[in-house]
Amino acid sequence: MNRIDKKFRELREKNKKAFIAFIMAGDPSLGVTKKLIFELSSKGADIIELGVPFSDPMADGPTIQKSSERGLKSKTTLASVFNLVRNARLQIQTPIVFLIYYNLVFHYGLEKFINTAVDSGVDGVVIPDLPPEESIELCKIAKKNRFSIIHLLAPTSSIDRIKKVAKASSGFIYYVSLTGTTGARKKLAEDIGAKLRAIKNITKIPVCVGFGISTPGQVKEIQKVSDGAIVGSAIIKIIENNIGKKDLVKKVGNFVKTLKGGG
Amino acid sequence: MLPDKFGKFGLFGGKFVPETLMMALEELEKEYKVAQKDTKFKKELDNLLEVYAGRPTPLYLARNISKKIGRKIYLKREDLLHTGAHKINNTLGQALLAVKMGKRRIIAETGAGQHGLATATSAALFGLTCDVYMGEEDIHRQSLNVFKMKLLGARVIPVYSGSKTLKDATSEAIRDWVTNVRNTYYIIGSAIGPHPYPMIVRDFQSVIGKETKKQFMKYEKRLPDYMVACVGGGSNAMGFFHPFFKTNVKLIGVEAAGLGLNTEKHGASLCKGSVGVLHGTKSYLLQDKFGQVKIAHSISAGLDYPGVGPEHSYYKDTKRAEYVSVTDKEALEGFKMLSEIEGIIPALEPSHAIYYAVKKLAPKISRNKIIVVCLSGRGDKDIDIIKNESH
Numbered sequence: 001m002n003r004i005d006k007k008f009r010e011l012r013e014k015n016k017k018a019f020i021a022f023i024m025a026g027d028p029s030l031g032v033t034k035k036l037i038f039e040l041s042s043k044g045a046d047i048i049e050l051g052v053p054f055s056d057p058m059a060d061g062p063t064i065q066k067s068s069e070r071g072l073k074s075k076t077t078l079a080s081v082f083n084l085v086r087n088a089r090l091q092i093q094t095p096i097v098f099l100i101y102y103n104l105v106f107h108y109g110l111e112k113f114i115n116t117a118v119d120s121g122v123d124g125v126v127i128p129d130l131p132p133e134e135s136i137e138l139c140k141i142a143k144k145n146r147f148s149i150i151h152l153l154a155p156t157s158s159i160d161r162i163k164k165v166a167k168a169s170s171g172f173i174y175y176v177s178l179t180g181t182t183g184a185r186k187k188l189a190e191d192i193g194a195k196l197r198a199i200k201n202i203t204k205i206p207v208c209v210g211f212g213i214s215t216p217g218q219v220k221e222i223q224k225v226s227d228g229a230i231v232g233s234a235i236i237k238i239i240e241n242n243i244g245k246k247d248l249v250k251k252v253g254n255f256v257k258t259l260k261g262g263g
Numbered sequence: 264m265l266p267d268k269f270g271k272f273g274l275f276g277g278k279f280v281p282e283t284l285m286m287a288l289e290e291l292e293k294e295y296k297v298a299q300k301d302t303k304f305k306k307e308l309d310n311l312l313e314v315y316a317g318r319p320t321p322l323y324l325a326r327n328i329s330k331k332i333g334r335k336i337y338l339k340r341e342d343l344l345h346t347g348a349h350k351i352n353n354t355l356g357q358a359l360l361a362v363k364m365g366k367r368r369i370i371a372e373t374g375a376g377q378h379g380l381a382t383a384t385s386a387a388l389f390g391l392t393c394d395v396y397m398g399e400e401d402i403h404r405q406s407l408n409v410f411k412m413k414l415l416g417a418r419v420i421p422v423y424s425g426s427k428t429l430k431d432a433t434s435e436a437i438r439d440w441v442t443n444v445r446n447t448y449y450i451i452g453s454a455i456g457p458h459p460y461p462m463i464v465r466d467f468q469s470v471i472g473k474e475t476k477k478q479f480m481k482y483e484k485r486l487p488d489y490m491v492a493c494v495g496g497g498s499n500a501m502g503f504f505h506p507f508f509k510t511n512v513k514l515i516g517v518e519a520a521g522l523g524l525n526t527e528k529h530g531a532s533l534c535k536g537s538v539g540v541l542h543g544t545k546s547y548l549l550q551d552k553f554g555q556v557k558i559a560h561s562i563s564a565g566l567d568y569p570g571v572g573p574e575h576s577y578y579k580d581t582k583r584a585e586y587v588s589v590t591d592k593e594a595l596e597g598f599k600m601l602s603e604i605e606g607i608i609p610a611l612e613p614s615h616a617i618y619y620a621v622k623k624l625a626p627k628i629s630r631n632k633i634i635v636v637c638l639s640g641r642g643d644k645d646i647d648i649i650k651n652e653s654h
Contacts, residue, residue, distance in 0.1 A: 054555065131280065134279055152282040154285075156284075161285060161286065176281070179444055
C-alpha cells in the first residue's frame with residue numbers, strides 16, 4: 001500500500017478528513033521549499049502537493065502563474081525537484097504528490113518519470129492537462145509501480161465522464177470546485193455537495209476538493225462533504241507577501257495551522 | 264480520413280486539456296458533425312463566404328514575376344477577402360456554429376490581429392458579444408487592427424504574462440474558456456488546440472485549396488507542381504494543402520526563421536522543434552532541454568508562435584509536405600519584391616512564402632514546372648513595421 005492509500009485509511013479510521021497543502025517548488029528557492037515541506041508536515045498537512053514550475057500553466061490563475069514564474073527564475077527543474085523530495089524523504093513520511101503539466105512529464109519520458117518519482121519518494125501526480133483519454137500509457141506504467149495518477153473531475157463532468165475518470169484514477173480524485181482557474185474566491189460554488197454525492201455514488205476512491213478554497217471556514221465546509229480540502233493560492237499569497245523575510249516559513253506554518261484547525 | 268476518433272493525426276493531436284473543458288469539446292464535436300451533414304448550414308456558410316467575404320478569390324498568374332524568373336507562379340489571392348486575410352473563412356464558419364449551439368459570447372486569441380479582426384467582424388455580423396485576447400507586445404505592433412476590432416464592438420483584452428504575444432494570448436483565452444465554458448464559444452484561429460479544433464479549422468479553410476484546384480484545372484488543365492504557403496499555427500497552409508493530400512503535388516510549408524535558425528530567435532517549430540504538448544495538442548514545439556516552452560520570434564506577429572498545428576507535424580513525419588524556413592530579412596525582401604514588381608502589397612506572413620517560392624524554389628526547378636503560392640493576407644497591418652525597418 002502506498003503512502004497516499006495508507007493516509008486515507010488512517011484518516012478514515014480516525015473519522016477525519018484530509019487537509020492538502022499546495023506549494024510551488026523553487027518559489028522563492030528550493031532551499032525555502034525544503035523548509036516549507038517540513039513546516040507543512042509538522043503543522044498537520046496530511047498530503048503535500050508540490051508544484052513543478054512550467055512556462056505555460058493554462059489551468060492556473062494569476063497567483064500560481066506568478067509563483068510558477070518565480071520557480072522558473074530560481075532555475076528549478078524537474079530533476080532538482082526529484083532531488084528535493086529524495087532529501088526530504090529522509091525525515092518525513094507525509095505523502096507528496098506532484099502538480100505538473102503534461103509537457104514536462106512527456107519530455108522527461110513517461111517510464112523514466114514514474115521510475116524516478118517512485119525512487120525519490122513521490123507518491124502520485126496530478127496533471128491538470130491530462131484527461132483519462134490521454135493517460136492510458138502513463139496509468140499502465142504507474143499501476144506496475146503502485147504510483148498514483150490523480151485525475152480531475154469538474155462541475156461540467158457528466159456521469160459518463162465521472163465513470164471514466166474514476167476507473168483511471170488511483171490515490172484520490174481531485175474535484176475542481178468551480179469552472180475556472182486556480183485562485184482564492186470569496187464564496188464556494190453552490191453545486192459542490194450535489195456533485196460530490198453523484199461522484200461518491202459511482203466510486204469508492206477518496207475525493208478531495210480544490211480551486212477557490214482559502215479560509216478555515218471553507219476548509220471545514222468542504223471537508224463536511226468530501227474526503228479532503230486542497231488549499232493552494234491562499235498559501236502561495238502568504239509566500240509571495242513574505243519573500244525575503246526571515247519569518248516566511250513560520251508565517252506559512254501558522255496559516256496552515258489555522259486552515260487545518262478548521263477541520 | 265484523419266483525424267481518427269481520438270482526434271489524432273498519427274502520433275499528433277489529441278485533447279490535452281483540463282477536465283472542465285472535456286464536455287465542451289465533446290459537445291462541439293457532436294454539433295460540428297451535425298452541421299457537416301446539414302445542407303442548410305452549408306448553404307448559409309457558402310452564401311456568406313460569397314456575398315459577405317468575397318469568395319471565390321482569384322487565382323492570379325503573377326505575370327511580372329513569372330516573366331522575370333522564367334517560371335509560372337500563381338498567387339491564391341486570400342488577401343482580397345473581407346478583413347484582409349484568410350482568417351474570415353474560419354471565423355464565419357465557427358461563428359455560425361456558435362449561433363447554432365446557442366452560445367452568445369465569443370472569445371478569441373490573436374497574434375497579428377487578423378484572426379481577432381475576423382472574429383470581431385463575424386461577431387458583429389451575428390450580433391454576438393466578443394472578447395479578444397492579445398499580447399501586449401502585439402497590441403503595440405498591430406495598433407491598426409486593435410483599433411479596427413474596437414470599432415467593430417469587440418473588447419480587446421491585453422495579456423501581460425510570459426512573452427506577451429500569441430502564445431500567452433492563447434493561454435489566457437483558454438483560461439477564460441475554462442471559466443465561462445457554459446455560455447462561451449472559443450473560436451480558435453489556427454489549426455491548433457485540442458481536437459476537434461484542428462479538424463474544424465482545416466475544414467473551414469479547405470475552401471482555399473478546393474478553389475485553387477478548380478481554378479488551376481481551368482487555367483492549366485492539370486494540377487500544379489508545387490504549392491507553397493507560410494506556416495505559423497498553419498491554418499492557411501493546411502486549408503491550401505489538404506484538398507491536395509492524395510495528389511502528387513509537392514507541398515511546401517515555410518516557417519519563420521526570424522534572425523536565423525541558429526539563433527534563439529525564430530518561430531520554426533517544425534524545422535527546429537521537438538515533439539511536445541502545448542495548448543491542448545501534441546505537436547512539434549519549440550522547447551528547451553527541460554521541456555519549458557520557448558519564446559518564438561518573427562517579424563510577422565502571425566508566425567510568432569512556438570507550436571504548430573498537429574496535422575502539419577503528421578505531414579512532416581510522413582514526408583507528405585516539406586518544411587523550410589525564411590528569415591525576417593528575406594521576408595522583407597519578398598514583401599518589397601511583390602509590392603514593386605507585381606503591384607500587390609502582401610502581409611509579412613505570406614512574404615515568407617513569396618520569398619521562398621521566387622528566390623529559393625524557382626531557380627532549382629525546370630522551366631515547365633508551375634508554382635502556386637497562398638497569398639494569405641494583405642500588408643496594410645504591417646505598414647508601421649515596414650516604415651520602421653526602412654529607417
